[in-house]
Amino acid sequence: MLRLTAANAMYLPRNTTNWPKLWRPLSISRRNWQLKTEIESNSTRGKKLKPKRAQIVVLNPREAGLFRRKRIPGHFTGSGRHRHLAKERLSALEGVEFDDRNSKLSHPETSAGNILQEIESQRRKLLIFKNSVPREQVVRSIHELKPGADSRIMSAKRYEQLKTLLEGAYTVPQLKAYMKKYFDVTAAKSVPKKTLITRIMGDLWQCQLDESISEGQDLIVERIIDVQTRDIYLILLTNNGKILHNFARLGATVAVALSENKIIVRATSSLVKYVEVSLRKILDNVQREDISISELIKNHHDPTGAAIDIQEIVNLVQKESATFFERSPEDESNTYSITSFGSKRITTAKVLLLWALGYSPQSTEQIHYLGKHERSKYMSFPFTDINALDWIQRNKDWSRLQEPVRKNSVDEENHQTSLVLSEDKIDELYSSLLGARTNATSDIKAENSSKIWSITLGQLLRTADNETAFQTKVAGAAAKLLRLPLNEGSFTQDHLYTVDQHEYFVQLKFIPNLGDLNHTKTIPPLELWFELDDDDKAINSSVRCLLHAEDKSLLLEMPQSPYDLKVNVDNTLEVTQPYDLDPENWLKDQPGLKEFLLKARLNFQGNEKLFIPKSLALNLQFQDSPDSNTITYGYVNVNYRRVLKLRFLDKYLVQFTDVNGGPRGGKFTQIDFVNTEAGEMSRLEFGQFLRDVLKF
DSSP states (O other), X not given: OOOOOHHHHTTSOSOGGGOHHHHHHXXXXXXXXXXXXXXXXXXXXXXXXXXXXXXXXXXOTTTTTOOOOOOOOHHHHTOSGGGGXXXXXXXXXXXXXXXXXXXXXXXXXXXXXXXXXXXHHHHHHHHHOXXXXXXXXXXXXXXXXXXXXXXXXXXXXXXXXHHHHHHHHOOHHHHHHHHHHHHXXXXXTTOOHHHHHHHIIIIISOOEEOTTXXXXXXXXXXXXXXXXXXXXXXXXXXXXXXXXXXXXXXXXXXXXXXXXXXXXXXXXXXXXXXXXXXXXXXXXXXXXXXXXXXXXXXXXXXXXXXXXXXXXXXXXXXXXXXXXXXXXXXXXXXXXXXXXESSHHHHHHHHHHHHHHOOOTTEEEEEEEOOSSOGGGSEEEEOOOGGGSOTTGGGSOOXXXXXXXXXXXXXXXXXXXXXXXXXXXXXXXXXXXXXSOOOXXXXXXXXXXXXXXXXXXXXXXXXXXXXXXXXXXXXXXXXXXXXXXXXXGGSOTTGGGSSOOOEEEXXXXXXXXXXXXXXXXXXXXXXXXXXXXXXXXXXXXXXXXXXXXXXEEEEEEOTTSSSEEEEEEEEEEEOSOOTTTOXXXXXXXXXXXXXXXXXXXXXXXXXXXXXXXXXXXXXXXBTTOSSEEEEEEEEEXXXXXXXXXXXXXXXXXXXXXXXXXXXXXOEEEEEEEEESSOSOOOHHHHHHHHHHHHTO
């Protein structure tokens, strides 16, 4: 019997006429197989077979790999529900905060029709300084006068008004240039201006006259509104001029004359009236609060720190918070009147003032240059990732010193060699770190204290004025991190097989009011750390109340390397006990913190309104005092942290953190190598720690 296999079938002739001799054995083989199958089925017919034991494994979404990576909460991405309300309505009052006592203003029923999109000040400039205005700007301004598709049919008065505007504001060469650029139409040299205008309005713009259209609805009128300097600044600063943009969406042209404190509105008569009423309603909602900047600096600034430029801080804060600071001329104590549309922006301005002071008496930084060559051999390259900087640093130009690499010269891996530190250099760094200022803050009794040594990768940035900042952005570090194993100590065996091994935290920062103790103590700043649940809501029972008693740093500038190093020695105090130790008496000695947690709504998802109280009362007991003192801490900012813990060389903890401070705090990544053994580090251990990190 011939067996037909896949291998044999490759050599069979394609002509079927040569197959008859093979067909009979194949047919016999098929009948034998069918007969055998019928016998086997008859032998089991009528019997109930025992089912096989099912192999079933029940997996939860995490174990099955269906768990999606946790998204950044809506509070830090600006995608909350209030962001979508703008798409549901069109109003001049959109984006403006009103008090509840103010009534809503209805939208006018009359259509705005076609209005001019170019501001009146530009038209007047074209009339007077024709030669100084670029040709492109002139041509663009003509195109802005073109009626929209829904307003080409107009009254005789509107037609004559538009025609007069073209005749008086533009020359024949400008009109010809417009026709050539936007319609690719070339006009003869001898064509007069009136003929050009008629052709533009009739043939190109397709304007049509309709006697039935009311002139009051169609005719463009102008209204000049007198305002104060404060009002103009608030209108321009609030949401980057969104109020004026709202008027433009409605169909009005609004020009601002800063030197004359006037607002010029051009639109139809009904729309002009609506804009005027809306502006008055907005300006009537201006809120005011007086604050002494000098007193604020005295109570929230380290007297041993750098001097504060009050005017620079005021300029930054009023721009960021859409407020207007006006100094009292007869007051020499730097008292300012803060005004804004609504009270929320004033509250934001006061928080930003505390942020701008940069209170950190516990911090000391020293810079050590570790380049292979002199500084003149390297170049300063600009730092362009401004989203990684906070709102204060974004106003400055930053750069990093690094070695230029020519294209196609050498491979990057061969060019960037690891730094080799001598024993003398390590001795110098270790002595410099230990010899830094100590006891910068007053001694405080705490439930627990810890001293952590760590090294952070990043870039040392400088400005033209030689200001420095350490930014933790490191290019190309993700590929190296993927080769590191997870820190098994932070997860159970089941969690090691889940998709998301990150830990999620929220970090709130506060600075103390030194006036509570008559400026006799240097009080450390405060941080509250919360764990987040699956709904991005802070778990109150997980709060850790940390005081930064001492933060020493060495900034190691290495221009020959893709990154610099920051060596940290942090001494932190924990003034509260964990919730699990004594749930019934938890925070009994800290009623101010307990009240803060009860009032706060720390839901960062965005579907609920977030509320963080602007102050916190904390009881602190100093070493030289038998009684505790109540210190008022002011809220500064909040950071969202997503942490992945890894192991390096089987002895160091590596924390890869995504930090999101919202629109003002910046968004960046951070890589920290942590010595897990808390306490002091010997000279030998320090040198080995530094060399190991340089091998990364």
